[in-house]
Amino acid sequence: KNQVEQSPQSLIILEGKNCTLQCNYTVSPFSNLRWYKQDTGRGPVSLTIMTFSENTKSNGRYTATLDADTKQSSLHITASQLSDSASYICVVENTGTASKLTFGTGTRLQVTL
């Protein structure tokens, strides 16, 4: 069964601090892994997309890593800001079926003063 598991479930950090979110997946066959940011009341917004051959990708203060051998990914947020408070969702796409995505339940991040 295709699954995406994320940890921690929730996280509270002080503004300016760094944090790392984890994602493990069992989706097969693998096509790509995505990280989305979802603000409350809004739809998910793409941060990064990584294919099998990529092991790191950055988008501003967000850096995602991918280890396709161990089927693990991380999202590192540097110098957090209050606006980073959101849910971060790891999503894996499998090949074969046209663009079917498997979502994790997300990590709820709260950045405080």
Add this chain to the structure above:
Amino acid sequence: EAGVTQFPSHSVIEKGQTVTLRCDPISGHDNLYWYRRVMGKEIKFLLHFVKESKQDESGMPNNRFLAERTGGTYSTLKVQPAELEDSGVYFCASSQRGLAGEYEQFFGPGTRLTVL
């Protein structure tokens, strides 16, 4: 450029009633997807249109759900009759093929459906 829009933003209906959700994708996007998130669970795929054709509808829960995309533009998702377990947030997304073959999907804000 306008993003994916969904209407209504919220809908509260009674069990047994009918509700129709609408999604307007980004102009020019051939791919349109419906997803659903029930409380406490992950977002799950419902179905995928390529233009007006259903490419994959394996995630549709049962025959009370009917999705259409006439003319390959906007799409509707009708639930008839609605049941309590249909409550959740329904997301629509659209995409075109990316340079590496991946499809970056752009999501709408969702429709929050509450069935009482």
